[in-house]
Amino acid sequence: MKVNFYLDRRQFNQDDNPPKKLPIYLYFSFEGKRFKIYTGEQTFLKDWMPDKRRLKPTARGVVQINALLDSMEQEVLQVYRELRIMRIPVTIELLKSKLLFGKPPRHDFFSALDEFVQTQSRERDWEKTTVEKFQWLKNDLTKFSRTKSVHIEFESIDIPFFEKLSEYYLEAGRLNSTIQKKIELLKWFLNWSFKRGINRNIKYKSYQAKKKQVKNILNRLFLSWDELMRVYNLKIAGESLGRIRDVFCFGCFSGLRWSDLKRLRHSDIREGKIVLTMQKEPEMISVPLNEFAQAILKKYEDLTEFALPVISNQQMNHKLRELGALAELDEVITLVKFQGNTRIEIRKTKADLLTCHVARRTFISNGLYLGIPIQVMMKYTGQTFETIKGYYDVMEEQKVEEMKKFNLN
Numbered sequence: 284m285k286v287n288f289y290l291d292r293r294q295f296n297q298d299d300n301p302p303k304k305l306p307i308y309l310y311f312s313f314e315g316k317r318f319k320i321y322t323g324e325q326t327f328l329k330d331w332m333p334d335k336r337r338l339k340p341t342a343r344g345v346v347q348i349n350a351l352l353d354s355m356e357q358e359v360l361q362v363y364r365e366l367r368i369m370r371i372p373v374t375i376e377l378l379k380s381k382l383l384f385g386k387p388p389r390h391d392f393f394s395a396l397d398e399f400v401q402t403q404s405r406e407r408d409w410e411k412t413t414v415e416k417f418q419w420l421k422n423d424l425t426k427f428s429r430t431k432s433v434h435i436e437f438e439s440i441d442i443p444f445f446e447k448l449s450e451y452y453l454e455a456g457r458l459n460s461t462i463q464k465k466i467e468l469l470k471w472f473l474n475w476s477f478k479r480g481i482n483r484n485i486k487y488k489s490y491q492a493k494k495k496q497v498k499n500i501l502n503r504l505f506l507s508w509d510e511l512m513r514v515y516n517l518k519i520a521g522e523s524l525g526r527i528r529d530v531f532c533f534g535c536f537s538g539l540r541w542s543d544l545k546r547l548r549h550s551d552i553r554e555g556k557i558v559l560t561m562q563k564e565p566e567m568i569s570v571p572l573n574e575f576a577q578a579i580l581k582k583y584e585d586l587t588e589f590a591l592p593v594i595s596n597q598q599m600n601h602k603l604r605e606l607g608a609l610a611e612l613d614e615v616i617t618l619v620k621f622q623g624n625t626r627i628e629i630r631k632t633k634a635d636l637l638t639c640h641v642a643r644r645t646f647i648s649n650g651l652y653l654g655i656p657i658q659v660m661m662k663y664t665g666q667t668f669e670t671i672k673g674y675y676d677v678m679e680e681q682k683v684e685e686m687k688k689f690n691l692n
Contacts, residue, residue: 284314424469505649508652514610647660
């Protein structure tokens, strides 16, 4: 079996001025049979590479059209393999009937968005907050469509669409960083719909936000060792807040995300190590338990199934602010944000900014500060070298600042 793309040269006339574009056809050969189907795309003969059967790198729209041809090739091969696996005799008529391209989309935009959330939240075990983000995005897009008289369908999503949507968010008082997150969610859905064959428009891939932004300082927020010990040794009257403190500190001593803390079972603890396949990335990690983590686990060894008393992410984040205030995490942090070209400064204490994910950053940052090699930290956390290197650079800056204390004596 083989898929190829050819130009229909029957329409070519070298005397044409200006030259005409030629239709691009897909040819599929299998089991002594062969059929062709129009891809819906055209190009000039001078922009075509006959040996590679794709557009030249210099051709207009090369990225979008070549990506479309790639997806068509993959779809034909996938449909053919699926029919063979099911032991169904493959005919040209049957194969064509199973293909999505060349046909109108099966879903409109919003019904496809609903399908995306339903299927992906189930298959990937999304957190409740992720589902809510897409629900808010749908509400935003519905209101945008109504108030700005913009009919939203896959074919209409291009650079001008994103520009109008961004302006709509700015008029509503949204920060540039918030707008960027909304657009990233929308592109996530559009990528899924394209891979499924529901959406054949990939103009959205060309859009890049140009609004002013600064690096999110929250991505560098962590507790120093002294601050962590202050939280760990804090005398807490209430049992509920004490449990939240223990779960948070366990994350600081193990590097596990909240989603993995929630799933951690007694059976995942083997020979003084956590051996677990992470939820976010399907990768197994093995993390040795230090004495602090072991002491926390011992408190909850009577739990029947899970190793720790983990509550919802939202509830825990809310309670962590209270915990941070009790531990006197009073360092003031200035957050710089932009709304359009307007700079906005927001000052908050570290206690106000405490969340579940700060625990993971605390583990990585303190581990690097104490001298654990980057490669080892990568094994513990499943993070890439580039991600861990970002933490390492921050810790090197902190070491320089700490050395300056000698100059004060």
